Amino acid sequence: MTEAVVDVRELRKTFRVTEREEGLAATLRSFVKRRRKDVNAVAGITFRIDPGEIVGFLGPNGAGKTTTLKMLSGLLYPSAGDAKVLGYVPWRRENAYLGLMTLLMGNRTQLVWDIPAADSFRVLQEIYRIPEDRFRAAVNELTELLELQELVHKPVRNLSLGERMKVEFAAGLIHSPSVAFLDEPTIGLDISMQVRIRRFVAEYNRRTGATILLTSHYMDDVVALCKRVIVIHRGRLLYDGPLADLAERMAPYKIITATLHDGAAPSTDLDSYGTVVSRDEGRVMLRVDRQVAPERTARLVNDLGDRLADISVEDPPIEEVIDRVFTSEQATVSA
Amino acid sequence: MIRTYRALLVAQLQAASQYRVQVLLWMLFSVIRPVIFLAAWVAVANAQGGQIGTYDVRDFAAYYICLSLVSCLTASWNAYEFEYEVRFGRLSPKLLRPLHPIHYAVVENLVAKLTQIVPLSIVLVFISITFDARFRTTPAHVLLFVPSVMLAAALSFLSGWVLATTAFWTTRVHSVSTFWDRAAFIFAGQIAPLALLPGPLQAISLALPFGYVLGVPAEILRGGVSPSTALLLMAGQAIWLAIFFVAFQRVWRAGVRQYSGVGA
Numbered sequence: 001m002t003e004a005v006v007d008v009r010e011l012r013k014t015f016r017v018t019e020r021e022e023g024l025a026a027t028l029r030s031f032v033k034r035r036r037k038d039v040n041a042v043a044g045i046t047f048r049i050d051p052g053e054i055v056g057f058l059g060p061n062g063a064g065k066t067t068t069l070k071m072l073s074g075l076l077y078p079s080a081g082d083a084k085v086l087g088y089v090p091w092r093r094e095n096a097y098l099g100l101m102t103l104l105m106g107n108r109t110q111l112v113w114d115i116p117a118a119d120s121f122r123v124l125q126e127i128y129r130i131p132e133d134r135f136r137a138a139v140n141e142l143t144e145l146l147e148l149q150e151l152v153h154k155p156v157r158n159l160s161l162g163e164r165m166k167v168e169f170a171a172g173l174i175h176s177p178s179v180a181f182l183d184e185p186t187i188g189l190d191i192s193m194q195v196r197i198r199r200f201v202a203e204y205n206r207r208t209g210a211t212i213l214l215t216s217h218y219m220d221d222v223v224a225l226c227k228r229v230i231v232i233h234r235g236r237l238l239y240d241g242p243l244a245d246l247a248e249r250m251a252p253y254k255i256i257t258a259t260l261h262d263g264a265a266p267s268t269d270l271d272s273y274g275t276v277v278s279r280d281e282g283r284v285m286l287r288v289d290r291q292v293a294p295e296r297t298a299r300l301v302n303d304l305g306d307r308l309a310d311i312s313v314e315d316p317p318i319e320e321v322i323d324r325v326f327t328s329e330q331a332t333v334s335a
Numbered sequence: 336m337i338r339t340y341r342a343l344l345v346a347q348l349q350a351a352s353q354y355r356v357q358v359l360l361w362m363l364f365s366v367i368r369p370v371i372f373l374a375a376w377v378a379v380a381n382a383q384g385g386q387i388g389t390y391d392v393r394d395f396a397a398y399y400i401c402l403s404l405v406s407c408l409t410a411s412w413n414a415y416e417f418e419y420e421v422r423f424g425r426l427s428p429k430l431l432r433p434l435h436p437i438h439y440a441v442v443e444n445l446v447a448k449l450t451q452i453v454p455l456s457i458v459l460v461f462i463s464i465t466f467d468a469r470f471r472t473t474p475a476h477v478l479l480f481v482p483s484v485m486l487a488a489a490l491s492f493l494s495g496w497v498l499a500t501t502a503f504w505t506t507r508v509h510s511v512s513t514f515w516d517r518a519a520f521i522f523a524g525q526i527a528p529l530a531l532l533p534g535p536l537q538a539i540s541l542a543l544p545f546g547y548v549l550g551v552p553a554e555i556l557r558g559g560v561s562p563s564t565a566l567l568l569m570a571g572q573a574i575w576l577a578i579f580f581v582a583f584q585r586v587w588r589a590g591v592r593q594y595s596g597v598g599a
Contacts, residue, residue, distance in 0.1 A: 075427055077595045091595065095433035103431055110428030114350040126342040127434045155353075 003087075004048035005179055005211040006072060011081035013042040013067050013235075041067040043235035044081065054205050054212040056226035056243065060326050064235040065215040066105075069181045072213070073103035085179055099128055102177040106187035109164065110171060111156045117167040118152040121174055128175035135174070141207070142170040145200050162193040169197070173204065180204075182214040186221055198224045219318045233326055247315035250325045254293040256286045258300055259310040273300055282309075287316075339434065343442040351446050362451040365407045366458055372526065373399035373466065388531050394559075396466035398528050400459050401553040407455050408448055408484050409491040409548050413440050417499035418508040421594065430591065437496065444492060471558030479565045483552045486572040491548045493579040500583070503590035518543070524550020530559070544575040 018034045042064040049055050059065050070076040072083060074090035074097065083090060088097035111120045125135045143149060146166045151159060159167060165185070173180065182201070186194040202225055205212055216222055222229060222243065229246060231239040239246060256274065260282050270276055273296050274288035288296045297313050315321070351358060376395045380387050390398070417440075420426040429436040462468075498515055502508045520526060521536075523545035532540060540546045551568045554560050560568065 073431055075430060075595060077592060093430065098431055098433040103428075105427075108424060108428065112346060112350055114353045115346055119346050119349060123339075123342045123346050124432075126339040127432050 002050050004084075005051050005053075005086055006047075006049040006213065007082075007084045008048065008068075008072070009046050009082045010044045011042055011046070011068065011071060011083050012040070012044050012079045013064070013071060013076060014079040015039045015041055040235050042071070042078075042232075045232060045235070045237045047230055047237065047240050049211055049213060051211055052205070052209045053228060054201070054214065054225050056222035056229040057213055057215045057232070058222065058229055058322060059215075059232040062234075063232045065232065066183055068232070069103060069183050069213065069215065073101060073181050074098070075103070099175060100177055101179040101181070102172045102175070103181045104169065104172040104183065104185055106165065106182075106184035109156075109168060111164075111168060113157040114155055116153045116155055117148075117171065120156070120171060121152070124171060124174050130175055134176070138174050138176055139170075142173060145203055146170055146196075162189050165189060165193070165197065169200065176208060176210075178208075178210055180210055180212045182212060182216075184216055185214065186216060186218055194218065194220065201225055219322065223318060231322070231325060238325060243318075247318065247321045248290070251316050251321045252290050253287050253316065254290055255314050255316050256288055256293065256297055256300065257283060257310075257312045257314070258286070258304070258308060259283050260304065260307050261309045262307055339438070340442060343439065344446065347442050347446040348449075351450050358447070358450045359454060361447070362407065362455050362458075365410065365451070366403050366455065366462075368525065369399040369403045369406065370462065373462075376527070377466070390528065390531065391469075393467055393469035394471075394557075395528075396463065396468035397470045397557045398553060398559065400463050400466075400468055401470075401556040402524065402549060403459055403462075404455070405484060405487065405549055405553045405556070407451055409488045409552070410448070411444060411488075411491040411495035413444070413492070413495045414499040414502075414508050414512040416440075417496075418502040421502040426594070440496070441492070472556060473558060473562075475562045476555055476558045476565070479562060479569070480552060480556045483555050483565070483569050483572065486569060486576055487548045487552045490544060490572060490576045490579060493576065493583050494544060494548075497579055497582050497586055500586045500590045503593045519545040519548070522546055523548060524553060528554065528559070530554070541571070544579070547572040547575050 015038070016036050017039055018030075019037050041062075045064075045068065057065050057068070067076065071078050072085055072090050074093040077091045086097065086100055088094060088100075090097065090101075111117055112123075121135075121139060124130075130138070143152070146169060148166060148170060151163050151167055152170075156164060156167065169185070185201070186197050189197065198221055201212065201214070204210060205225075212225075214221065214225065226243055228241065229239070229243045230237065231246070239249065241249070255277070258270075262282075270279075270284055270286060274286035277285040277287050279285075286296075293313055297311065301308060301311060316324075373395055376387070376390075376399075377392050380390070380392050380395060385391055417426075420429075426436060429439065494515075495512075498512050499508060501511050505511075522540040522543050524540075529537060529540055529546050529550040540550070547568070551572060555565045555568070
C-alpha cells in the first residue's frame with residue numbers, strides 16, 4: 001500500500017454558537033445570559049487519499065466540507081481526531097508544510113487588489129523562496145494553461161470575476177504545491193470559464209501529479225475531474241468510493257428512455273413497465289428498479305416492435321442521485 | 336528575509352502610489368493636531384508674559400514640530416485594519432503562507448512613513464519659520480534621537496498589534512483602541528509637553544507607555560533633555576518594548592488558536 005498523502009482518522013470539529021430568540025425580552029436577556037449550543041460540523045470522519053488522486057468532496061451546504069478542508073489546510077484546530085497531510089499535522093502550520101500545500105477558496109481573494117498579479121507573484125516567490133528558474137517555469141506554465149498573458153499586468157481590482165479567479169489559481173499554485181484543497185473553485189463563474197478551470201485542474205494534476213481534494217456544488221466539476229468521491233452529510237461520511245458506483249449504491253433504479261416513431265400518445269399504456277417520469281414529443285422516460293431493468297427493457301423492445309425508434313438504459317443523473325442521498329434519512333452506506 | 340522584505344516593499348509602494356491623495360491627507364492629519372495645540376500654547380504663553388515653566392513661545396514651536404515628526408514616524412493604525420481582516424476572513428490566506436502575518440503590516444507601515452516623510456518635512460520647515468522655532472538640539476541629541484524614534488516606532492507598532500489581536504475575541508476593537516488613543520492623548524505629550532504636566536500626572540505618564548512613543552523622542556530631538564536623561568528615558572522605552580514583545584507573542588498564539596477555534 002502506498003503512503004497516503006491525506007490520512008484522516010475520526011476527525012471532529014464542534015463549534016460553540018450563541019443562540020438567541022427574537023424579540024425585545026430575549027435580546028435583553030442575552031445581555032446577561034447567553035444560550036450556547038454545540039454544533040457538530042464534522043462528526044468523526046475517516047478517509048485517506050493516495051498520491052495524485054483527484055477526489056470530489058460532496059455534500060449539501062453545512063455538511064462540513066469547508067470545515068474539513070480548513071482543518072486539513074491548517075486553519076482550524078479539530079476538536080478531536082487525527083489528520084496527517086504529507087506526514088505533517090496540518091494545524092501546527094509548520095513552514096515546511098505550508099510550502100507544500102495550497103487552499104483555494106472560490107469566494108475568497110488572496111491577491112493584493114491594487115497591484116497587478118505579476119507583482120504579487122514576485123512577493124510569493126520570495127515568501128515561498130522559489131528559485132528564479134523554477135519560478136519562471138511555474139509562471140510560464142500557469143500563464144499558458146490559464147491563458148493569463150493579458151491579465152497579470154492589470155491591477156487585480158480591474159479584473160472580472162472569472163479573470164480574477166484564474167489569477168487566484170495561478171497565485172495559489174505558483175509554489176507548485178503537492179496537495180491542493182479547492183473549495184468551490186468555479187463558484188459564480190460562467191459555463192465556459194467553469195470548463196476552462198476544470199480543464200486546467202485536470203491538466204495540472206496530470207503534469208505535476210499533485211493530489212487534489214475538491215468541493216463543488218456543480219456536479220459537472222465532479223464528473224469531469226473525479227473518479228472517486230467522498231460524500232458527507234451533517235458531518236458524517238455517507239459514501240467513499242468510485243463516482244461510477246455512487247448511483248448503483250445510492251439510487252437503486254435506472255432510467256429507460258424510449259423514443260417512439262409515432263409519438264408517445266397518452267393512450268399508450270407504459271405504466272406496466274415502470275414509473276413514467278416524463279413524456280414529451282415521442283420520448284418517454286421510465287424509472288425502473290435496477291434488478292428488473294434488463295427484463296423490462298427487453299419487454300419494451302418486444303412489445304413496441306417497429307414503433308420503437310431508439311431506447312437507452314442509464315443511471316439517473318448524478319444530481320438526482322446526490323439529492324436522493326441527502327433527502328433520504330435512512331441512507332447510511334459506506335463503501 | 337531581506338529579499339522577502341524588498342519584494343513586499345516594492346509591491347506596497349506600488350499600491351501606495353495609487354493613493355497619493357490619501358497619503359497627503361494622512362500626512363496633513365498628523366500635522367493638524369499638533370499645530371492646534373501649538374497655537375493654543377502660544378496664546379497662553381503670550382498671555383502670561385511669554386513663558387510657561389521652562390518653555391517660551393519658540394520652545395513650544397520647536398516641541399510641537401518635533402512632535403509632528405515623531406507622530407508621523409511612529410504612527411500605527413493596524414488595529415483598524417486587523418479587525419477588518421479577521422472579520423472578513425482575509426487573514427486566512429496570510430496564515431497559510433510560510434511568513435508571519437506581522438511582516439506584511441511592518442512593510443505597509445514603513446511604506447506609509449516613507450511616502451509621507453518628504454511632504455511632511457516641507458510643511459514642518461514652513462511652520463518652523465512661521466513660528467520662529469528654537470531648537471536646543473546638539474549633535475548628541477540627533478544621535479540619540481535615531482535609536483529613540485526607532486524604539487518608539489517599534490513600541491507603537493507592537494502595542495498596536497497587541498490591541499489589534501483583541502479582534503480575535505471581540506469584533507469591537509474600535510472601542511478598545513479608542514480608549515487607548517484617549518489615554519495617549521493625555522499621557523503621550525500631545526496636550527502638553529510631559530515636563531509641563533502637573534506632578535502626579537507627570538509621574539503617571541512616565542510609568543505608562545504612551546509618553547515613550549511621542550513625548551520622549553520629541554523632547555530628545557528638540558534638545559529639551561540632557562543626553563544622560565535621554566539615555567534614561569530610552570531605557571524606559573526599551574523596557575516597555577520588551578513588555579509588549581512578550582505580550583504580543585502570548586496574545587498572538589492564543590488569538591490564532593481562538594480564531595482557528597471559531598471558524599477562521
